[in-house]
Structures are given as structure tokens and as C-alpha cells.
Amino acid sequence: MSEFKPHQLAALERRVDAAPKVRGQVRYIRDLKIPGMWLGKTIRSPYAHAHILGIQLDRKFDWKQVVVVTAKDIPVNQVAMLENDMPFLAEKTVKYRGEAVVLLAAENQDLLNEAARHVRIDYKPLPAIFDVFASQVSFTKIFGDNNLFKEIAISRGNVEKARQNSDLTIEIETKTGFQEHLYLEPQGVIAIPEGDQVTIQGSLQCPYYVKRAIDNMFAGEKRITVIQAPTGGAFGGKEDYPSLLAGHAALLAVKAGRPLGMFYDREEDVQVTTKRHPSYHQDIAYVNKDGRIIGVELTIFLDGGAYCTLSPVVLARSALTALGCYHVPNVRILAKAVATHTVPSGAFRGFGGPQAIFAIEMLIEKIAYTLNLPPDQVRKRNLIRKGQRTATGQLLKYSVSARDTFQDVLRRSGYKKKFRTYQNHNADILKYLRKGSVSSLKAGEKLKGIGISVSQHGAGFTGTGENKINGKIRVEILPDGRVKIFSAATEMGQGEETAIRTIMAKALGIGREAVILSDINTDVVPDSGPTVASRTTMIVGSLLIEAAKEIVKKVKIDLSTKRKLSFTYRNGFFHNSSEKHAFQDAAKLSAGWSVEKQYRHPPIIQFDDILWTGDAYPVFSWAAAVAEIEVDPITFDVRVSRYTTSHDIGKAINPDQAVAQIQGGSLQGIGYALYEKIRLEEGHFDITGFTDYIIPTATEMPEFEVSLIENPYPYGPFGAKGLGELPLVGAAPAVVSALWMIFQEEFNEIPVLPEFLAKIFERKTGKNVSD
Amino acid sequence: MKYITLTFSLNGNKISLKTHGNRRLLDVLRDDFGLTGTKEGCGIGECGVCTVILDGKAVNACLILAGQLEGSEVVTIEYLARDGKLTELQQAFLENGAVQCGFCTPGMLMSATALLNEVPFPSEIQIKEAIAGNLCRCTGYKQIIDAIQKTAIRLKK
Ligand code: FES
Ligand code: FES
Numbered sequence: 001m002s003e004f005k006p007h008q009l010a011a012l013e014r015r016v017d018a019a020p021k022v023r024g025q026v027r028y029i030r031d032l033k034i035p036g037m038w039l040g041k042t043i044r045s046p047y048a049h050a051h052i053l054g055i056q057l058d059r060k061f062d063w064k065q066v067v068v069v070t071a072k073d074i075p076v077n078q079v080a081m082l083e084n085d086m087p088f089l090a091e092k093t094v095k096y097r098g099e100a101v102v103l104l105a106a107e108n109q110d111l112l113n114e115a116a117r118h119v120r121i122d123y124k125p126l127p128a129i130f131d132v133f134a135s136q137v138s139f140t141k142i143f144g145d146n147n148l149f150k151e152i153a154i155s156r157g158n159v160e161k162a163r164q165n166s167d168l169t170i171e172i173e174t175k176t177g178f179q180e181h182l183y184l185e186p187q188g189v190i191a192i193p194e195g196d197q198v199t200i201q202g203s204l205q206c207p208y209y210v211k212r213a214i215d216n217m218f219a220g221e222k223r224i225t226v227i228q229a230p231t232g233g234a235f236g237g238k239e240d241y242p243s244l245l246a247g248h249a250a251l252l253a254v255k256a257g258r259p260l261g262m263f264y265d266r267e268e269d270v271q272v273t274t275k276r277h278p279s280y281h282q283d284i285a286y287v288n289k290d291g292r293i294i295g296v297e298l299t300i301f302l303d304g305g306a307y308c309t310l311s312p313v314v315l316a317r318s319a320l321t322a323l324g325c326y327h328v329p330n331v332r333i334l335a336k337a338v339a340t341h342t343v344p345s346g347a348f349r350g351f352g353g354p355q356a357i358f359a360i361e362m363l364i365e366k367i368a369y370t371l372n373l374p375p376d377q378v379r380k381r382n383l384i385r386k387g388q389r390t391a392t393g394q395l396l397k398y399s400v401s402a403r404d405t406f407q408d409v410l411r412r413s414g415y416k417k418k419f420r421t422y423q424n425h426n427a428d429i430l431k432y433l434r435k436g437s438v439s440s441l442k443a444g445e446k447l448k449g450i451g452i453s454v455s456q457h458g459a460g461f462t463g464t465g466e467n468k469i470n471g472k473i474r475v476e477i478l479p480d481g482r483v484k485i486f487s488a489a490t491e492m493g494q495g496e497e498t499a500i501r502t503i504m505a506k507a508l509g510i511g512r513e514a515v516i517l518s519d520i521n522t523d524v525v526p527d528s529g530p531t532v533a534s535r536t537t538m539i540v541g542s543l544l545i546e547a548a549k550e551i552v553k554k555v556k557i558d559l560s561t562k563r564k565l566s567f568t569y570r571n572g573f574f575h576n577s578s579e580k581h582a583f584q585d586a587a588k589l590s591a592g593w594s595v596e597k598q599y600r601h602p603p604i605i606q607f608d609d610i611l612w613t614g615d616a617y618p619v620f621s622w623a624a625a626v627a628e629i630e631v632d633p634i635t636f637d638v639r640v641s642r643y644t645t646s647h648d649i650g651k652a653i654n655p656d657q658a659v660a661q662i663q664g665g666s667l668q669g670i671g672y673a674l675y676e677k678i679r680l681e682e683g684h685f686d687i688t689g690f691t692d693y694i695i696p697t698a699t700e701m702p703e704f705e706v707s708l709i710e711n712p713y714p715y716g717p718f719g720a721k722g723l724g725e726l727p728l729v730g731a732a733p734a735v736v737s738a739l740w741m742i743f744q745e746e747f748n749e750i751p752v753l754p755e756f757l758a759k760i761f762e763r764k765t766g767k768n769v770s771d
Numbered sequence: 772m773k774y775i776t777l778t779f780s781l782n783g784n785k786i787s788l789k790t791h792g793n794r795r796l797l798d799v800l801r802d803d804f805g806l807t808g809t810k811e812g813c814g815i816g817e818c819g820v821c822t823v824i825l826d827g828k829a830v831n832a833c834l835i836l837a838g839q840l841e842g843s844e845v846v847t848i849e850y851l852a853r854d855g856k857l858t859e860l861q862q863a864f865l866e867n868g869a870v871q872c873g874f875c876t877p878g879m880l881m882s883a884t885a886l887l888n889e890v891p892f893p894s895e896i897q898i899k900e901a902i903a904g905n906l907c908r909c910t911g912y913k914q915i916i917d918a919i920q921k922t923a924i925r926l927k928k
Pocket of ligand 2: 184232233493869870871872873874875876906907908909910
């Protein structure tokens with residue numbers, strides 16, 4: 001194992017896509033000028049649950065200059081995803097506030113707005129359900145006959161026995177809120193019809209998801225091409241939603257017979273696009289006095305919203321992550337994704353993992369405070385190691401770094417010492433607060449906290465997912481001897497282009513400039529699977545390495561045939577005792593040749609997705625984090641001052657980008673813990689944009705101390721595992737662990753807003769301390 | 772609606788433009804001049820991706836109306852590397868890995884350029900404050916701040 005020091009990073013390779021971005025030359029979807037393009041608009045339900053009685057177009061309005069689409073115009077009114085329950089447009093019933101009912105297209109925005117005023121939709125409101133517990137027992141059916149999108153039960157060992165044999169039972173209920181992706185570029189798609197062809201271009205993550213959805217919508221009667229435009233951030237928010245949006249654009253474009261742009265403004269984007277699933281957890285631990293956990297019973301409810309989208313797989317990841325980084329021999333996990341009359345929840349960086357890790361880490365905090373043990377000690381006692389088994393019985397054979405990352409952050413942050421120092425520092429402040437004598441506080445004095453978390457993220461799709469996808473790539477040798485990669489893996493800021501080209505260049509032993517990437521166009525690139533689940537580097541990367549081997553073999557044969565000599569290949573050169581040919585020169589002989597590779601999990605990886613046993617993921621990435629916070633005892637504003645984290649991602653293909661991803665992801669997790677709050681009012685999100693949904697700005701940024709630990713995965717490219725999602729996962733529990741430390745109180749819900757902290761002392765003093 | 776004729780300087784060129792006075796500078800730049808490096812992320816002054824430099828100050832182009840432009844000097848992202856060569860700051864953004872999805876990048880660069888023009892050697896707090904109105908959801912800001920700091924040092928030499 002080796003460690004990267006930040007000072008080594010500067011010399012390492014930079015991103016391939018950054019130069020046009022700093023010049024302002026990249027054309028995102030809104031920057032394209034398409035002649036004759038009209039704009040689209042969506043008319044949405046104001047009710048969370050209602051019958052649609054009728055749609056009237058005002059006769060007095062001149063409809064000749066406007067195109068109208070309703071459910072009746074749609075050949076197959078289902079967005080093809082896991083279940084086909086979601087329509088492109090509601091026909092008889094609306095199931096969430098903001099659901100699309102009518103689409104309009106016109107030449108400009110003013111005309112669209114005017115037209116929208118002349119559409120009348122009559123509804124009969126119906127009782128709506130916003131609560132996952134009410135939903136499960138309600139006679140109102142949103143999905144199937146029990147409002148469950150999916151239910152998963154995992155069991156291992158004997159929980160009953162664990163309960164009997166343990167010293168103590170400790171319980172906690174935890175809750176996490178909605179989270180909005182808030183990519184800086186709002187959703188946008190353009191559809192261009194030409195005869196039977198419809199070309200979709202957009203800000204999106206998964207071109208083949210969109211292609212399948214639109215193929216299906218037109219019942220196969222149109223030829224669909226999907227092209228990814230440069231994408232200004234996604235974080236999962238452009239994984240499932242663009243299928244719906246592209247459908248709307250395509251319907252209007254075809255009916256209008258002209259190019260059509262659907263561009264959401266910020267308010268529409270935050271109001272109607274998917275959010276992270278809110279979660280509710282009921283967790284029980286059976287523990288010994290020394291903090292060892294003998295058994296757990298973990299129950300998870302995810303609020304999936306009105307339609308299924310990806311909820312079953314989000315739930316699977318939640319359930320499979322529920323045990324965190326711990327080894328517990330007796331486990332029972334029950335997980336349910338429940339339907340409510342809310343905007344459908346969808347993919348978001350971490351994909352069920354952040355909820356699960358928050359819950360288990362809070363259970364650990366509760367164990368520590370109940371037993372009066374240091375929180376790091378309880379974690380250490382239970383951390384999983386190589387050779388042990390997870391909740392699904394998966395034997396961890398390689399690349400297990402729960403302990404290494406944990407020890408590393410403890411040491412680098414000085415956790416133990418600061419824990420004591422800060423406790424002493426806080427004693428007086430807390431005394432005054434408890435007494436309600438705020439006036440005794442020294443000006444500017446802050447409460448100081450330190451918290452810790454450990455987290456993991458399974459790399460790639462859950463369970464048998466990868467084998468169902470059968471991701472493919474193709475690599476072609478160009479006439480000038482460069483190689484061109486055809487894959488559907490998308491760049492959305494995470495550095496995919498750089499990673500892929502670097503892997504190929506390293507595998508061939510050539511410069512990165514000799515490797516180019518095809519545009520992401522479904523007519524040209526094979527389906528390498530969606531760019532999600534932190535899978536691209538590991539899965540697509542491993543295919544590239546296989547392809548590279550065959551390329552070398554092919555070029556060697558062609559060269560040997562031509563020169564009538566045999567060659568060996570090393571460091572970018574084919575050579576023998578008399579000749580030496582650079583790769584690119586030799587490869588010209590094989591111009592036009594290409595190789596296709598298809599992914600299968602290494603055969604040793606076996607998973608049973610009925611019994612939920614076996615290898616849930618081929619490998620896990622591991623992280624630990626220490627958050628240091630300051631709390632203002634008057635305003636109760638919380639600031640993370642320093643954030644120390646260690647990540648084992650196998651091997652960092654681009655260490656500087658890995659560090660950048662870790663910082664960005666951690667800050668999203670800090671926002672999830674402290675700022676990012678969405679309240680639901682009768683099914684309506686109370687947010688409109690950046691003023692009322694607060695994400696961290698540069699002034700909220702903590703000092704970051706990041707280190708990468710390399711513990712290679714034998715089947716990954718150069719040992720790489722997944723990275724993209726993990727940094728977000730452990731941030732919230734580390735921050736909240738610091739709140740437990742300061743206040744010696746149970747914190748079981750995020751986000752933790754200042755109002756909540758103030759209430760702790762209002763309860764104690766009966767006074768309103770925040771005045 | 773009435774048209775007005777404006778004279779102002781855009782990226783060093785004298786411009787005379789006939790337009791409605793209540794159009795947003797953002798639309799004027801993007802639609803009339805094809806300067807799409809200036810982005811729109813909210814349209815109401817909250818995100819900073821539309822930042823341009825107006826008379827030496829970083830402003831949100833979505834909040835400036837055409838009528839305010841008379842006699843002013845507007846600089847956009849496209850002006851920075853006008854002779855093809857990146858500015859020190861742009862170069863530092865590349866070297867420090869300050870760019871991910873790139874959507875906030877032009878606005879970030881304009882805020883930082885305005886800062887460095889005004890305060891040759893800003894403190895970390897001044898940097899953070901200068902870009903506090905420029906949101907970035909990808910980077911966590913650290914590399915951006917590093918890039919600005921390093922540029923200041925380099926320019927001082
Ligand atoms: S678009 Fe101008 S500040 Fe957001
Ligand atoms: S780089 Fe994506 S928002 Fe800043």
C-alpha cells in the first residue's frame with residue numbers, strides 16, 4: 001500500500017477537457033443555435049392526486065401558431081424504466097404535484113406563456129398520501145396492491161440468539177431528507193425530427209436509457225439517435241429524468257415538424273425533477289458492554305414518490321450498505337421502497353448509500369454514548385477486515401481498507417486529542433447555555449466539535465446488474481495509427497474522458513494524445529452501459545485493458561507478416577534485435593481494424609438476487625472521515641472548519657482529479673448534513689432555487705485534508721475501483737458525529753438546522769435562547 | 772415597446788446596438804453577439820454563472836438591463852484569451868484542476884479576474900468573498916481558490 005501526498009499531485013496528468021472550458025468555448029445544450037427551433041413548455045398538475053376531468057383549449061385563442069400535445073397523442077405512453085408505470089403525460093389521473101399533463105410548443109417564450117393561459121384543465125382532487133407509513137396501510141393505491149415498489153429481506157446468523165447473548169439492546173430511529181442535485185446547468189434537451197428520424201441532443205448521463213425510452217414511446221416507428229451534449233453537472237439527476245424530458249421534446253418536435261428545445265429554468269428544475277429518496281430507519285443493535293455488536297436488526301423505508309423510476313435498485317444499494325463497514329455475525333435487514341404522492345425520487349450520487357451509512361453511523365454513536373465509550377473505539381471494535389463476511393455472506397477477499405482508512409484519518413486529524421481538548425473547551429459554554437445565561441458568553445466564542453465516520457461504496461452495479469447490462473466497447477485503429485475508443489460512457493464533470501484515455505494510453509504504453517474518444521452518439525458508440533454507480537473506470541476501464549492486449553497482438557502480427565521478423569512489444573515499441581517501431585507507426589499497418597469487448601463479472605463473483613446472498617458487489621471502495629466543526633452558541637450556525645478524509649479507491653487513475661472529486665463530493669455531503677432542506681407542503685416542495693435551497697459556497701468550504709490509500713483490486717484497471725459516489729456518503733455522519741460530541745445529545749435526523757440546535761436548550765431552560 | 776440605441780464597449784470593440792432597453796445583458800450577449808461563454812443558471816442573480824465584468828466590476832449579466840449599458844465597458848470570458856493565449860489565471864485553473872463540469876468556470880474566472888485587477892494580492896478570505904456569489908457544485912472550491920492564489924503570487928513576481 002502506498003499513499004499519495006498532495007505535493008506529489010501537481011506534476012500529475014491534467015484533464016483533457018478543461019482547456020475549452022476555461023476559454024468559454026464549450027457549447028452546452030442551451031448554447032446551440034438551431035435554425036427554426038421552437039421552444040416547449042409543460043403544463044403541470046397543481047394537485048398531488050386528482051382525476052383529470054377534461055382539457056379545454058380556449059376557442060378565442062389562435063392555436064394555429066402553437067402545437068399542443070396531450071396523452072392521446074402518444075403512441076406508447078410509458079417511460080421505459082424498471083417498471084413502465086410512469087406516463088410521459090398523465091391521462092386520467094395525476095399522482096404528484098407538478099406532473100406533466102399538456103405540452104405546448106411555439107416560436108418564442110412570450111407566445112408560449114400566452115398560450116398556456118388559454119389551456120384549462122379540470123381536475124377532481126383526491127386524497128393524497130405523503131407519508132411512507134400511511135401509504136403502506138392506505139386503501140388508496142399508488143403502485144401495485146400494496147404501494148411497495150420493492151421489498152428486500154436479508155438475513156444472516158441468528159438474531160434471536162444474539163439478543164439473548166448480548167448485554168444490552170440499543171435502538172435508534174433515524175431520518176434523512178430530500179436532496180436536490182442542483183447541478184449548475186439545468187435540464188435541457190433538443191429534439192430534431194427529419195422524416196422518420198428523431199435526433200435527441202441533451203444534457204444527459206445515459207444516452208442508451210434515453211434511446212430505449214424514446215424508441216418505446218414511438219413503438220419502434222421512428223429511428224432514434226441520442227447524442228450527449230456537454231453536460232454541466234449531473235450527480236445522478238441526469239440519469240433517469242432526461243428520458244421523460246426527451247420524450248416531451250420528441251413529441252412536440254414530431255408534431256410541430258421542426259426542431260424543438262425543452263429547457264427548464266431553475267425553478268421548474270428544482271420543483272419537478274427527481275430528488276434523493278428521503279429515508280426512515282428503525283435500527284436495533286444487540287451489544288456487549290465493551291461495544292462489540294453481536295447482532296443488528298435494521299429496517300429501512302425509502303420514499304420513492306409517485307412512480308417507480310429506479311427505486312428498487314436504490315433500495316437494493318441501501319439494504320446492501322446498511323451494515324456500513326462493520327462485521328456483525330447476526331443480521332436481519334428489511335428494506336422497503338414505498339410509493340407516495342410526491343415527485344418521483346431518483347438517482348443521486350450515493351444511490352441509497354448515504355441514507356444507509358447515516359443510519360448505521362448514528363446507531364454506532366448511540367452505542368458509544370449509551371455505553372460511555374469513545375465513538376472511535378466502538379467503531380474500531382467492529383470494523384470489518386479481509387477474510388470476514390458481509391450481511392449477504394460475501395467473503396471479502398481483497399482490497400479491504402475499512403481499518404486502514406480509519407486509522408489514517410484518526411492519526412492525521414489528531415482526533416483523540418482534539419476530542420478531549422474540545423470537550424474541555426466547550427464545558428463552560430455549555431454550562432451557560434444550559435442555564436440560559438447567554439450574556440455570560442464571551443464574544444465570538446464557539447463550541448468546537450469533532451466527529452468521525454467510516455463508509456463504503458460497492459463499485460459497479462448491484463448484484464447481477466452488470467451481467468444483465470453486458471456493457472460493450474469498441475476500439476478502432478485509425479489510418480494515422482492512433483486508436484479511437486467508442487463507448488457510451490459520458491463526461492459530466494467527473495473526469496471520465498480523462499480517465500478513459502489515460503487507462504488506454506497506459507495500457508498501450510503510449511501517449512494520451514494518441515488515444516481519442518468518439519462523440520457520444522448512439523448511432524456510433526456501442527452500449528457500454530450507463531455512466532452511473534461509480535462503474536465507468538472499473539468496468540469500462542477493464543474492457544479497455546483487454547482491448548489493448550488484442551490491439552498489440554493484432555499489430556504485432558501485421559508487423560511480423562510485413563517485416564518477416566518476430567517482435568516483442570514493450571513501452572510503446574515493437575522491437576527485436578535489429579528493428580524498433582513506435583506503436584503509432586506500426587499501427588498504421590492495421591488501420592481500420594477494430595476490436596469489441598463485452599463485460600462479464602469475474603466468474604468468482606456470484607450473487608443470488610432472490611435470497612439476497614453472495615457477492616453483492618465485485619469489490620468495495622472504503623473511506624473514513626473526521627469533521628471538525630464550530631457552532632455559534634448564539635445563532636447556532638454550524639460551520640465545518642476542517643475535513644480530513646482517507647479514501648481507498650484501489651488505484652487513482654488521475655490522482656489530482658480523484659482529490660478534486662473527493663472534495664466536491666464531501667462538500668455535497670456537508671450540505672446534505674447542514675443546509676440542504678426541502679419541506680413538503682401538501683406534496684409541494686418549498687424551494688424555488690438557490691435562495692431557498694442553500695448549497696455550500698466558497699465561504700462554507702472547510703480546510704480539506706485528503707489522502708488516497710491504494711489497495712488495488714485485482715480485476716480493476718491497474719487496480720482501480722469506483723470513486724465518484726463514495727466521497728458524499730460519509731460526510732453527513734462525520735459532521736453529525738461532531739454534534740453528538742458537543743451536545744451529548746441524540747441527533748438522528750438530517751439536515752440539522754440551527755433551529756433544531758436552539759431547541760435543545762429551549763427544552764432545557766424553558767427560554768428562547770436564540771433571541 | 773420602444774427601441775433605444777446604445778453605444779458601449781464590448782470586449783474592446785465599440786458597439787452601437789439598437790434594442791429594447793429592458794432586455795437582459797445576458798440575452799444581448801448570448802443572442803445578439805453569440806457570446807455563449809456567459810451561462811445562465813438561475814436568471815435571478817443567485818448562482819453567478821452569468822458573471823461578466825462591467826466597468827471593472829464583476830456583475831451578474833442576468834440582472835443588468837440593456838438600458839444600463841450606455842457608455843459602459845463590458846468584458847466577457849471570450850475576451851480573456853483573445854489573442855489565443857490563456858491568461859495566467861486560466862492557465863492556473865488548468866494546472867490546479869479547478870475545472871470539472873465547467874459550467875461555473877467562465878463566471879468564476881470573471882469574478883476572479885475582477886478581483887485580481889482590483890486587489891493584486893488578495894487574502895484567502897478576500898478570495899472566498901469574491902467568489903461567494905459563484906456557486907460550484909462539482910469542485911468543492913479548493914482548487915479554484917488555489918488557482919486564484921497561485922495566480923496572484925505569479926503576477927506579483
Ligand atoms: S444566471 Fe445570473 S446569477 Fe444565475
Ligand atoms: S465545475 Fe461544475 S459547477 Fe463548477
